[in-house]
C-alpha cells in the first residue's frame with residue numbers, strides 16, 4: 432500500500448499537480464499556501480487569535496461555502512428547468528418525482544440559499560460588534576454591504592422561478608413595493624416586470640438575473656472582498672489606542688518581533 | 692512607544708475590554724491550523740444542510756394562479772420586516788426609502804465612527820454589552836408597542852394611527868409619511884441621547900447602540916411578520932395562521 436502510494440506521489444503526473452510534498456515542516460506549510468489557487472487567498476501565517484472560532488465564528492467562510500454549494504446544485508437544477516410560464520412549474524414537478532436526487536438537490540439549493548442569507552447577516556453582525564469595520568477596513572465594510580444586497584437579490588430572484596403560488600405572490604408583494612418608488616415607480620415596475628403584469632417577460636428577466644448577472648456580480652464582489660481582507664492587514668487584531676503613525680509603526684515592529 | 696503595545700492585557704488606563712492575551716497574537720501556520728477548521732466547518736454545514744434537505748421538503752404549492760390571491764400573501768422571511776413596515780406607512784416609505792436608507796446608513800458606519808481604537812475587540816468596552824442589551828430592549832418595546840397601537844387604536848370604522856389622524860382632520864401625507872418618519876428618527880435619536888447621558892458613551896459606544904437598534908428592529912419585525920401575521924395580515928397567534936395559506940396548496 433505504502434509503496435503504491437509512494438509510486439503515485441513520485442509520479443510525474445502527481446508532481447505536476449502538487450508542487451510540494453504533504454506539508455509537515457515550516458517550509459512546505461508555507462509553500463502549500465502559496466502554490467494553491469484556493470489556499471493562496473490566505474496568508475501563510477495568521478495570528479493565533481484569527482483561527483479562534485469565537486472570534487470570527489467562521490461566518491464569512493460559511494457564506495462562501497454556501498455560495499459554492501448553491502453554484503453546484505444550481506447547475507444541476509438548470510439541466511432540468513425550463514424558464515417558460517407553461518413549463519417552469521412542470522419541470523420542477525418532474526425534477527422532484529422522476530430525476531434521481533432531484534428532490535434532494537432542489538431542497539439543498541433552497542436551504543443553502545436561506546443559510547447563506549443568515550450567514551451573511553450573522554457575519555455582518557460579528558464584524559460590527561468586534562469593531563472590525565474601522566479603518567483601514569472601512570471600504571471593505573462597504574463592499575460587504577453590497578454583498579448583503581446582492582445575496583438578498585440572488586435569493587429573491589430565485590424565488591420566482593418555480594412558478595408556483597408561493598413564488599408568484601411573493602414576487603407580487605415585491606413588485607408592489609418596487610412600484611411604490613417615489614417619482615419613478617411606474618418605470619421601476621415596468622423594468623422589473625418587463626411588462627404590465629407578472630408573466631413570461633418577468634420570468635425570463637428574473638431567470639437571467641438569477642443565473643448569470645447576480646452570481647457574476649457576487650463573485651466579483653467576493654473576490655474584491657477577500658483581496659481587501661488581505662490588503663487591509665488580514666483579520667483584525669486588537670487596537671487599544673487610537674493610533675497615531677508612531678504607535679502603528681511600533682505595533683508593526685512588535686508583530687515582526689513576535690513573528691521571529 | 693513600543694512599551695505601550697507590550698502592556699499586558701488587563702492593565703489599561705481606560706476601560707477597554709482587554710480580553711486578548713498577547714500570546715494569542717503570535718502567528719501560527721495557516722496550514723494546518725486554519726485550513727483544518729475551515730474544512731471541518733464546510734463539512735459540518737454541508738452535512739446539516741443535507742440532513743435538512745433529506746427530511747424537510749422545500750415548499751412547493753400549486754401552479755401560479757393570478758386569479759387566486761393567497762391569504763396571507765407573504766414575501767420570503769428576510770423581506771417580512773419590510774412587509775411589516777408596509778402595514779404601517781406609505782408604501783414608498785416602507786418599500787423603497789427605508790431599505791435604501793438602511794443600506795446607506797450601514798455603509799456609512801465606518802465613515803462616522805473613524806477611530807481605530809477598539810478594533811478587533813468584542814463589544815469594545817465594559818459598557819459595550821450593557822449598551823447593546825439596553826438598546827435591544829428599548830427598541831423592542833418601541834416596536835412592539837407601536838405595532839399594537841397601530842393594530843388596535845380605534846378610528847371610526849378602521850383601526851390604527853394613520854386612520855385616527857385622518858379622522859381628526861390631518862392630511863394623508865402627514866399621517867402616512869410624516870408621522871412614521873418622525874417615529875423612525877425619534878427612536879434612534881432618543882436612544883443615542885440616553886446612551887450618551889447614562890453611560891457617557893463615546894462614538895463607538897453610540898454606534899453599538901445604533902447597530903443594536905437596527906438589529907433588534909430587523910429581528911422583531913421579521914418575527915412578527917413571519918409568525919404573528921395571519922389572514923388579511925391581521926395580528927394573530929402563530930397557531931392560528933392558516934398553513935398553507937388559503938389558495939396556496
Ligand code: HEM
Pocket residue numbers: 487489490491492494495551554555558563564568571572573574575576578579582653656660665666667
Ligand atoms: C456574500 C457575502 C460575504 C462573504 C462571502 C464574506 C466573506 C468574508 C470572509 C471569508 C472574511 C474573512 C473573515 C471572516 O470569515 O469573518 C470576511 C471578512 C470581512 N467581511 Fe465579509 N463577507 C460577506 C459579507 C459581508 C458583509 C455583509 C459585511 C459588512 C457589511 C462584511 C464585512 C467584512 C469585513 C469588514 C471583514 C474584515 C473583518 C476582519 O478583519 O476582522 N462582509 N468576509
